[in-house]
Amino acid sequence: MAQYLIAFQEEWVPDHTAEELQKKADTVRDLVAEMKAAGVLIFTGGLDDAAPVFSVDASSGTPLFTDGPYVESKEHLGGLAVVEVADEAAARLWAGRIATACGWPQEVHRFRAPRNRQETVGQG
Numbered sequence: 001m002a003q004y005l006i007a008f009q010e011e012w013v014p015d016h017t018a019e020e021l022q023k024k025a026d027t028v029r030d031l032v033a034e035m036k037a038a039g040v041l042i043f044t045g046g047l048d049d050a051a052p053v054f055s056v057d058a059s060s061g062t063p064l065f066t067d068g069p070y071v072e073s074k075e076h077l078g079g080l081a082v083v084e085v086a087d088e089a090a091a092r093l094w095a096g097r098i099a100t101a102c103g104w105p106q107e108v109h110r111f112r113a114p115r116n117r118q119e120t121v122g123q124g
Helices: 018-038 088-102
Strands: 002-009 041-046 054-057 064-067 077-085 107-110
Touching: 002 088, 018 041, 018 088, 077 088, 088 107
Parallel strands: none
Antiparallel strands: 002 077, 002 107, 041 077, 054 064
16 A cells, blocks of 8 residues: 555635535535545645744754745645555546546645654654
8 A cells, every 4th residue: 555645736726706615615525535434545634824834944953943934936735635545546546536526636646655664653
């Protein structure tokens, strides 16, 4: 089994009326339930654009936290899903279903396979 990130950039989302967004939300909610039932969904979510954003740099040996970065570029993550599926074909299937439900493009990236169980966050 492999894990894939399926995500979209905020700029890819066209303008919608409140009614259109509600209809999409209902469709996506049904798809998320289907993905959970199929046992492929690990996590899904969108970013809270009203929440504080900060960066951390530990290159000096001590973590230094600063405000930002602030969105000025096209590379603003809008939302994501992490799935665990048998192969790339299955990742493509679910990414296509997500793109269809949302109505905007999705990008698919495979996570590196951990070399051992110690490398998997949360397991040890």
